[in-house]
Amino acid sequence: MLENSILAWGGAGLLLIGEILALRNVNNLKRVLLFSTIAEIGYIGLGIGLGSFAAETGAFLHIGLQSVMRLLVFISAYVLIKNAGSSSLNKLSGSGQRMPFIATIFGFGLFSVMGLSPFKGSFSKFLIIYGAVEQEQWLLALVCTLASIIAAVYYLHVIQRVCLEKSTNCNNNLKTNVGSFSWSPTTFLILFLTLLTILLSIEPEPFVHIAQSFATQSSIVTLPEFETPWAPIVLVPYLSAFVLCLIGYFSPKSRDLLAVIVATITFGLAWNINDLDSLSYLFTLIFALISLLVIIYSVCYMKGNTHTNRYYFFLFLMTGSLLGVSTASDFGNFYLFWELMTWSSYFLVIHEQTTDALKAGKKYFLMCVSGAYIMHFGILLLHENIGSFDMTVIAAGVNQLSEPIALTALAAFIIGLGVKAGLFPLHSWLPDAHPVAPSSISAPMSAILTKAGIYGLTKVLFVIFGTGTLMSYGKVGDFSLAGFTLSVLGGLTFIYGEVKALRESNLKRLLAFSTLAQVGEIVAVLGIGSYLSTAGAMMHVMNHAVFKSLLFLAAGAVIFRMRSKRLEDLKGVGRKMPFTCGCFAIGILAIMGLPPFSGFFSKFLMVYAAVEAGKLLLPILILLGSVIGAIYYIRIIRVLFFEQYQGAEISEAPWSMRLPLAVLAFLVLLGGLVPELSLSLSRPVADLIASRGELAIIAIPNLTLDWSISAFVACSGAVLVYFVGKRCPTRAGITSVIVMAIALSAVLFEANRYDLLSFWFAILVAAVGVLNLLYSIGYMKHGHAQNRFFFFFVFMIGGLLGVTASKDMFNFFAFWEIMSSWTLYFVIIHEETQDSLAEGFKYFIFNFIGASCMFLGIVMLTAKTGSFDFDQISQAALTMPLPWLATALILIIAGLIMKAAQLPFRIDFQMHPPTAPTPVSGYISAVLLKSGPYGVLKIFAVLGGMTVFGKLGTSDELSGLMYAVAVIAAVTLLYAGAMAMIQTGIKRLLIYSTVSQLGYVLLGIALTSPLGVAGGLMHFVNHMMLKNILFLAAGCILAQVHVESLNKLGGLGRKMPYTFGLFLFAGLSLSGLPPLNGFASKWLIYQATFQSGHYLLGLSALMSSLFTLAAVLKFAHVAFMGQPSEACKTVKEAPLSMLLPMFILAGMSLAVGVFPGLLLVPISEIMSAMELGNLSVTWFGALPSTGSWHPLSLTLILLLFSALGWLFYRKSNQQHVDIHIHGCGVTDITPAESHVNASSLYEAPEKLIRTLLLDKNGRRK
Known part of the structure; x- marks a missing residue:
């Protein structure tokens, strides 16, 4: 026993020393291979020294696998070194261009040696680490994990320098064998070893049995089943990746068509899959949908690009890996696909192979792989203590875990999954990777790769462990310790992302930081662990996947034409690419959380859930971050649409790039108009987590907008005004007057809907709207963009009509936002002068802050009541704690009087800008600002x-x-x-x-x-x-x-x-x-x-x-x-x-x-x-x-x-008398x-x- 212990620790020491020496000599390939080989010998000693059946099997399997794979690496390295004349990486740099075949084999061999899934070099290491965990040799297992991280650093460095970096001028004198292939004995040996390595990866069982025969344990001991058969939804994109790559060499058009067909079939499989729980189904659907749209987008985006076959190959591998992660029912496949997802997406990040791309890709790969190794430790820990990788079995057995074991496993998962999600401080890969990746890849990276991390966190913490079990491991207030950790990390990520985005001028990098903020917001709310917080977080996961894909793909289309990512170079591009930038604007309004777009409803539910759970600090943080976000989002809109375009003549994006934008924009609008569609997918997830965590199921409030006829006529009529005015500008004004007259008639027709105050206010809103729109016909006779002006003017009035017709607090606030946020901003800045843009921005932000105050106050009242109904709120208010009631009412009243510019300081910030078109100024002063006093009186009366x-x-x-x-x-x-x-x-x-x-x-x-x-x-x-x-x-x-x-x-x-x-x-x-x-x-x-x-x-x-x-x-x-x-x-x-x-x-x-x-x-x-009261009047x-x-x-x-x-x-x-001015002599x-x-x-x-x-x-x- 002592001898085994000494051998195990000696092997661990040799392993760690070898890896460190390899890292220190990373710029010399011979030394790297030598010291890394010594490190692998340490693995073997460690496995034999542990003495368990699994560890010994792993050690002997490691001998066989490493012998084959390292021989492949040594021979291919020999060829590359011979060609370069040196083993220095500086000389070997660019070998991928000079000797693409050998360099590819070399890279393949190194990934195999590294032990990255699906290369079965990982399986022998897994067995050795499992043996250490099995014997509770935690320190040895951690040494192996650390060694794997160190190895990943230098292996990837070598792969990038040798295989992926482009040739430099200093290497021009070297021999180049591009396009040639020599059938030498060395080549045959390399091919044989390559095929053998592939065979070992595809069918390792015979070799595992041979290794088992050398182990000293009894034959009744079995090895853990780490991998199960792959589902059809995973196999389709995986097999298609190889087929597409092959077809692409002969017919790129056929490849593109087949790619779309396969992606459509994959989405169909995802839609109809039946054997998944609600959480897995939701994420499977999201992954398949976004992948389909990205592949359609890529048809034109990648046309004529270099390495397009490689692009599609790894894109489909990434799609299959994501679907593998979401459909996995055991941690074996989950981890396998997790590493495959990282590996395939890495090659998409570095697709351009620029210096910046390789640098960012390296950070992305190393951070995600390191996180995966740590998560791997947690997986093995669970298996050792529960005896299975099956998630259902583990879920049934987590109550058996001791608190230290459970917390260690949870920490490993939070780190591993948090890296992929981009949680602070494990986030730095994300803002670096997005700008360098093709825009078609930035979209899935933001929309679904980060969501894989959220999926994993939700699955492990709230489905497998469950909130009730998490509570038993420790509490922080009403939080579980794990939930509190998530909320803190999420909150920090949210604020950090918003602040960093505020200071960013690179559009893709700005959107990347925005992704950090949105992910942080979701995770912070998810950490609450309640029924409503889960429903809200999952709803926002869906919405964010859609509108962030829309933003990145639209930004990609703009960059595709403009060839620049810097905002200052994109000035006025919206004038030249109105469809693309219009879709982008829809995404911006959605991510800002403004109605009637999808982001508003999920944001509302998240804030509502946090307040309902009594976590007031979290919604305050969310609303504060939202104000910061509004600043830079409006800045983007201003630059794209309202600055003067000074570039060369450009056209709209190609059709295959516009089609996904149209679909995504439609989904954003649909998610706002019918939020129940996304709730129908998020509610079952909340039910699942509630059943697993023994949570109280709380009714999700009705978030559907209740459109009055007048508001619907005005808002839908505004769309008609826009398109009529687009064909004939002079008709926009006439059409708007007709629309508003119909809206006025609708108020009279639907009079029973309103209370008396609201009815008369609605009459005034519509009637004065008719007059001012009539006046605008003459005023705007020679104005520009008349259709846009009348569209926003009428839509704004429609929002105000919705406020008057609101029967509950939710609709009151939702239509308030329609009235006072984006519609008001766009109509105020219509003149597009620098003064109007500056004043409009100032007024928009002030309104946004006021609305945020109202938002929090309204949610405090409604969440405490459990209803949006005015009467129920009035009754509940009588028994509410006084501090809570006072805070809520003060916030609501503050928001209302801010709308009327009644705070007696810096009125110049509160009042609407004088730069607005005069008919709008008149309407704002005469009618719209009255919504403040109207709201004060209505809230006072309806609340008792x-x-x-x-x-x-x-x-x-x-x-x-x-x-x-x-x-x-x-x-x-x-x-x-x-x-x-x-x-x-x-x-x-x-x-x-x-x-x-x-x-x-x-x-x-x-x-x-x-x-x-x-x-x-x-x-x-x-x-x-x-x-x-x-x-x-x-x-x-x-x-x-x-x-x-x-x-x-x-x-x-x-x-x-x-x-x-x-x-x-x-x-x-x-x-x-x-x-x-x-x-x-x-x-x-x-x-x-x-x-x-x-x-x-x-x-x-x-x-x-x-x-x-x-x-x-x-x-x-x-x-x-x-x-x-x-x-x-x-x-x-x-x-x-x-x-x-x-x-x-x-x-x-x-x-x-x-x-x-x-x-x-x-x-x-x-x-x-x-x-x-009343008056005595006639x-x-x-x-x-x-x-x-x-x-x-x-x-x-x-x-x-x-x-x-x-x-x-x-x-x-009558006399006409001239009066002369007395000028003191001055004439x-x-x-x-x-x-x-x-x-x-x-x-x-x-x-x-x-x-x-x-x-x-x-x-x-």
Whole structure:
């Protein structure tokens, strides 16, 4: 026994020393082969020294295998060294080009000697290591594992230098035998040894039996069965790889066609396979689908490329290996195919054989093989303790494992599988390999190779071990120790990937880091180990496989044409390759998690699962990372679509590259419109893991969008608008008006769907949409990309209509995102100027952050309730823990008031950009931003009003949260009003004014008194009409003058009298001058604040009205009065299509001003329905308040005095009097110089405001 122990440890020492010496002498082939041979002798000594039947069999088998394989290596190396004249790798470099046949045989021999599957040099080593594990000689087994890793390093280095590196100039004097083949005795011997090596790999059993006969153990001892027969789904791509390679030498076209046929058959087999569990079936389907699309894509992508036969050979081997991994029912085949997957994909990574490719491929291979060796140790550990490689048997026996054994095995699996998944800190191969691999390979590397790691982690931890068993090995809070490890690694990977992608300028490398982030997100959620987290993670696995394949294949098509991977070289390529880049944009929106694309739904479910499990830190991390991701994703879209293209003329990608893009883009859309399809595949996986881990099965929430007719008409009609406008740009506007009119009719038709507040808001959304789209026809008459403009405009309105029709919290948020994210961004940046792109980006990110706050708050409420239904949430809120409820409500309200730009700091970041097309600016200010106050009131009412909100504390009979909202609104309306007064930008002045007026709306609503809510809702509508008039009037100016500053305007009143009149009417009304409608609503708000005792809030509102009046008069004076400026001399009145919407809005405003009951009666009904009190009002009655008065009385008095004044003027002696400017003796003052510009008005107040609100550089404090 002692002798055996000494021999075993001596062999282990010799093994390790030999490998280290071989590594140190890696640049001399003779020495490498010598020392590696010594190391193999160490293996033999170790096996014999262990003395077990398996180890001795392995030792004697190792003698036979290594003798044959090393003889093959020695002879082929001799030929190569003789040709190079040296054993130095520097001289041998490039032998693959000079002597391709011998170099290929040499590489084959080295891989065989290395013991990489399927080369059966691995089997003898496996038996020796198994013998060490069997005898609990863990240190010896670890020495063997370490030695294998060291050997892999120098073997791969030699293979790359000798076989794969291209010849350098210094080797040009060497003999080249390309195309020649010499039938020498040496060649015959090499062929014989090659065939014998292949035979040993295909049919090793006879040689195993011979080795067994030398072993000293009893004949009743049997060796472990490490490999079982391969499934047909694996054999088809494997056998096809050899056939395709052969056919390709004679007919490349036939090879390409056959490749597609075989891939289609393989997918059919995957679809119809029956004997797999739900997890294996899901991943088998994903692997087969993505492989099929990649092979179709490769037909044109690889056309005319060198080594195409080799490419297809290894691509099909990789496909077969992936399917082998997912269909394996035992760890023997699992490990075999795992190594084959690494080996085949390695050759695809280095396909170009550039220096960078070889370097990245080397890292990829060594990291994955090292991880596999470590995982191999874990597999042997399980077999030794349970007695089988069969996964079912192991799953039944894991409870027998001691905790140290189980944790050691789990650690080995997490390391081995984590490397392939790309988990931090085992990730570095991934960002290096993606950029150098062909783009057709980057897609499966990201979409399915990394998913193989996730599959393995899920299979081992949650199917074989199970959550319940994992919990017994140790807990960290509510996590199992293994699950906690996964979540930590996943979270680190997620944030690391997002941050690294943010700083990247190489498109493929950026997408690679993005893959790291997405994999990390999936693994972090998977680590929770709950039913919902599994369902969400698996759903995202599917979605990510699809949209990341789409991104890489689309990027590959762009790179294929542009011959560059750097973003700065791809500027404007979307203009030249609209289909390819359009598909790319769909993938970007999906990976950002925006609806109605597939990524939104799986992201929502993952966040929901994490919150439901009480892991709040994880969703916060996910949402933070999503904001980082949004920054660089939008940057990509900006570069591809909205920068100027300056390259050579290019065309779209070939058909075989576009077809997979179309399929993938369709799947992304289908996954969003019908998320139940992907849930039907992920739910059975969750059921499987729940049954294995004894988990509670929790109902997966319904994630299907509930489309109202109006929202569906608008969004589907937007698509029609796009294609109609593509054929005839002028028809896009007309079609959009018709679509929106139908959507308005749909609201009326489906009136019973809505609560009263939402019904009237939906009416306003659609009606104002009709008017602004009608106005846009004239405004966009000479504009570019009209079909795109109207598409996004109508789709955005469709999202808002969906918000109003939402019956539950999920749909409210989903349609909110449609309304306020990508559609809004694209319509805002339509002008494509640098300013509009910068401002649009800023606004998009701010909206994204606000939506993320809402997202978390909504999920906190719904996950705690177990339902999205408003009524159920209201009931559950009564018993929710106060900190949880308060946090959720604060987050939701914060998101809503951020939409209305009501946070009283850096309003310039919150308000919508002035660079947006004016009809859009008008609609955003008048309607879309009202979604914030609308949401606040709806959430307050449907969640039970003071019954729920009062739990957060009260202040002066107000909910503490609503009081905070009122204070924020008061500060903002005062601050924004002051800022509006000092602006000189035409639209910027109006936008600041919008923010101020929204403060009035929010202030009234936040008071929650009948008078306050009535005033807030009345101003809600009044501002909608009046501010829209102001913006449309400004648009009439901008459409002709094309200036941004008021200082360049003057004298427009004479040239645009209707526009002037409409502007002045709307501006004065909005300022709160009686008896106009703007005053009526403000009067109610003033009354509500003073009656409730909130005097400072009321004074703030009064003061802000003065600021609004000053701003309106400033605009009117500078733009419309005085002599026409140089820029305004040729201006004409706006066309009827632009004036008509303003006259309609003005007429409605006049009617409401005279008869406020026209608004207040419906408002009172809304308040009653929402249990917020009611008002004593009639259709044609007075304003409700203390000392109520009727605007009609004041209107009649004013009309009477106006009529008397007009008559006096007409009947008097009219004289035209010229008034000369007193110039203090200066006589050459021009009209332009005498015109007081915007910067010169209110100099003293402006100086005070700037001192209080701005720093020395003019930036907001």
